[in-house]
Amino acid sequence: MCRLLAAVSARPRDLLHEFFDGRYSFMAQSIADPKRKQGDGWGLGHWTGGGWKVIKSSGAVYDEKDAFRKAAKIARGSIVLAHIRNASNPCNVPRSKLINVKNSQPFGSGRYLFIHNGVVTIPREVAAKLGPFRKRIRGINDSEVLFWLFMRNLKREGSIVPAFSRSVEDLWTVWDSLGDAVRAKATKQYGRAAPYYGLNCFISDGKEFHAFCKHDGASKKFALCGGKQPVFQLCYRKGKDSMVVASEMTDRSGGWEFLDDRTVLSVGARKPRDATISDI
Numbered sequence: 664m665c666r667l668l669a670a671v672s673a674r675p676r677d678l679l680h681e682f683f684d685g686r687y688s689f690m691a692q693s694i695a696d697p698k699r700k701q702g703d704g705w706g707l708g709h710w711t712g713g714g715w716k717v718i719k720s721s722g723a724v725y726d727e728k729d730a731f732r733k734a735a736k737i738a739r740g741s742i743v744l745a746h747i748r749n750a751s752n753p754c755n756v757p758r759s760k761l762i763n764v765k766n767s768q769p770f771g772s773g774r775y776l777f778i779h780n781g782v783v784t785i786p787r788e789v790a791a792k793l794g795p796f797r798k799r800i801r802g803i804n805d806s807e808v809l810f811w812l813f814m815r816n817l818k819r820e821g822s823i824v825p826a827f828s829r830s831v832e833d834l835w836t837v838w839d840s841l842g843d844a845v846r847a848k849a850t851k852q853y854g855r856a857a858p859y860y861g862l863n864c865f866i867s868d869g870k871e872f873h874a875f876c877k878h879d880g881a882s883k884k885f886a887l888c889g890g891k892q893p894v895f896q897l898c899y900r901k902g903k904d905s906m907v908v909a910s911e912m913t914d915r916s917g918g919w920e921f922l923d924d925r926t927v928l929s930v931g932a933r934k935p936r937d938a939t940i941s942d943i
Contacts, residue, residue: 664781669743671935678738703762704720707731746778754786765802774869781861788837793812813827823929857879863877863897878895897921897928
């Protein structure tokens with residue numbers, strides 16, 4: 664289980680409160696639960712107006728506070744995406760292959776930048792169905808497989824929400840095509856007979872930002888910093904000319920709203936308070 668945070672702002676602003684200063688900040692979340700530390704890498708990307716500036720590391724964010732703070736001070740674009748990683752390992756590869764910058768998020772292609780929280784439980788089988796897009800996979804990371812599945816479907820569908828919907832359909836199509844032994848192995852590893860265990864995704868092209876909340880009740884656990892927020896329920900808060908979207912509230916000062924399962928929140932960079940929510 665990873666942690667996600669994004670900000671869309673009409674004017675450049677820093678996110679030091681969300682990343683460091685809030686009682687339940689990104690940094691606090693990374694060490695809140697000793698059994699669920701977010702110590703397998705981190706990444707920040709911000710839109711510069713002409714492209715994405717991305718800074719990534721394979722180190723534990725709580726051991727690299729100075730580097731993360733430096734990156735956070737740089738990340739002042741109209742759209743910022745941040746990710747801290749608690750690595751899943753559905754392919755059961757050695758940790759030396761799993762933890763490296765190549766596998767750290769965000770993942771990007773052209774104008775698009777993407778981060779994910781959850782697990783694709785059958786990444787090799789999904790990758791085998793990607794056609795030419797399979798060659799674009801650079802690491803060993805189920806989230807990267809999901810990213811390229813989505814990018815293929817974005818090319819086919821032409822817009823974000825239908826691409827999300829088709830990606831979910833494709834995951835189930837692959838799952839249903841597999842033999843009993845493969846499905847049983849994935850079910851045993853994650854306790855859920857499904858091709859995914861959480862599909863919460865953030866994606867942006869620099870003009871618009873989209874947050875996809877989908878988990879189908881995969882986990883009954885609560886968020887890392889306590890309270891009654893389910894672990895996969897995305898939340899957002901509107902500011903005067905900005906919006907913050909996160910996998911977990913960064914403070915308890917109020918104003919947070921929550922996304923229902925199977926919905927997409929879409930926000931434009933020019934009017935970040937004017938969000939739309941679509942059902943999948």
